[in-house]
Amino acid sequence: MIRRLDFAPLDGITRFVFRRVWARRFGGADRIFVPFFSPTHHRIVTQRDLREITRQGAEDLPLVPQVMTRLAPDFLWAAEVLEDMGYTEVNLNLGCPSGTVTAKGKGSGFLAHPEELDAFFDQVFSKVRLPVSVKTRLGYQSPEEFPRLLEIFDRYPIACLTIHARVRPEKYKGPLHLDVFAEALKNSKNPVCYNGDLNTVENVRALEDRFPDLEAAMLGRGAVADPALFRKLRGGPAAARAELQAFTQELYQAYQDFYGQTGTAAQRMREVWFYLIHLFRDPDRLNRPMRRFRTPGEYEAAEAAIFQELELMDHSVGVLA
Ligand SMILES: Cc1cc2nc3c(=O)[nH]c(=O)nc-3n(C[C@H](O)[C@H](O)[C@H](O)COP(=O)(O)O)c2cc1C
CATH class of the missing domain: 3.20.20.70 (Aldolase class I)
Structure with missing residues (x-):
């Protein structure tokens, strides 16, 4: 049985600011690399x-x-x-x-x-x-x-x-x-x-079935795509819409405080949304403005539209490459 769950290092994403905000809002990893x-x-x-x-x-x-x-x-x-x-x-x-x-x-x-x-x-x-x-x-x-x-x-x-x-x-x-x-x-x-590629609770359970002696697993992109993934693996709830929105807003604010610039903060958020978008059903139409925005204002509008218009799922789908 898997007893230990590690958060993989993702250079450019799971840096200082992300780790702090994510751990406070969701958490659930035994170790964070x-x-x-x-x-x-x-x-x-x-x-x-x-x-x-x-x-x-x-x-x-x-x-x-x-x-x-x-x-x-x-x-x-x-x-x-x-x-x-x-x-x-x-x-x-x-x-x-x-x-x-x-x-x-x-x-x-x-x-x-x-x-x-x-x-x-x-x-x-x-x-x-x-x-x-x-x-x-x-x-x-x-x-x-x-x-x-x-x-x-x-x-x-x-x-x-x-x-x-x-x-x-x-x-x-x-x-x-x-x-x-x-x-x-x-x-x-x-x-x-x-x-x-452990992107869902099901993926982890299937791995446990295949390798009953395995004691530890490390998850990376899946936990950015679904910030509640570690929590769910411990029996907790999926991310609620308001909770996820509060998380992205706090993260954006924390990046602004850290970099002192909204432009850099919005760039960082684009990298998070590269994965997070997969938690929403049929995201293609609204993913385009998120990938292509040029100003912080455009970023904020793209994010608001996603939360307003797309259905939030309880697990992410698609390839997270
Ligand atoms: C953007 C990005 C940055 C990464 N940075 C690191 C790193 O600094 N150190 C490391 O050992 N692996 C790094 N990796 C690899 C991940 O830790 C992990 O092994 C990989 O994403 C596969 O796990 P996953 O399918 O759960 O995401 C990185 C991967 C990605 C996609």
């Missing part, structure tokens, strides 16, 4: 990184910070900084499919260099004090790479191995390799968490 930060050669925590990983104003949130690097000394430095801030776990990003990241051998690009990855873990685990968890894919090019990768993961005490059941070229779309995930779950010496 902070989108990755990449240590620089200068080993300085930039203002932008600090805003993300600070615990001030987020003391009550169960945050897990994530680091993306292929250099063990940089990872160890970041783990120390995070430990000083009071974190109790640090996550390594081995999943990011972006070309600029993988070209540097980072994110899922690190999976293409198993020997280096082994040496990285060797150095990290000989010194690190914080528990280290890993978020990975099944391979760089092909899921056939996974047994070799698992051999490496198995040599180290990884606190949790979260597996997005795709390979790098598949990004976040298309069929998942559930058969390969099944092997990973069966053979991994470390605890495993499942990730990928």
Whole structure:
């Protein structure tokens, strides 16, 4: 049975402002992963990184910070900084499919260099004090790479191995390799968490039926598309229209306070609505103005029309890619 539900890191979306407002209004995740930060050669925590990983104003949130690097000394430095801030776990990003990241051998690009990855873990685990968890894919090019990768993961005490059941070229779309995930779950010496396309309560229940031994799952886009998804998974109610509207309005206001600009706040809201629109029936006609607005006023009108005219469903439908 799935006992633990994690909120996936979604860079650009589940940042500081979103996390705070979402947790206050809906919540229900056991842990909330902070989108990755990449240590620089200068080993300085930039203002932008600090805003993300600070615990001030987020003391009550169960945050897990994530680091993306292929250099063990940089990872160890970041783990120390995070430990000083009071974190109790640090996550390594081995999943990011972006070309600029993988070209540097980072994110899922690190999976293409198993020997280096082994040496990285060797150095990290000989010194690190914080528990280290890993978020990975099944391979760089092909899921056939996974047994070799698992051999490496198995040599180290990884606190949790979260597996997005795709390979790098598949990004976040298309069929998942559930058969390969099944092997990973069966053979991994470390605890495993499942990730990928859990967008409804039904999806999660079906996963539990298929993998009765699975103890943890991570949900990302589905929880932005349906902010009440974690709550529903715990037996709570679906989002009501007034509740959802209060959430988007508070979020928009919080972005305005944070950025000091309505334009940037509206841009951020466009990214949230990219997913949230799927909670409404037949949204195409009103999704167009939401995707194309140019001014905050146009954004506000697009949102008002959605709440006024579209039927709210109790779960999201459609592909959230
Ligand atoms: C816009 C976006 C940003 C993401 N940012 C991160 C990130 O910072 N770190 C990470 O490990 N994964 C990141 N991911 C991957 C998600 O954490 C997650 O693995 C993916 O969305 C699949 O899970 P889902 O189907 O539940 O959304 C991102 C995905 C998206 C779509």
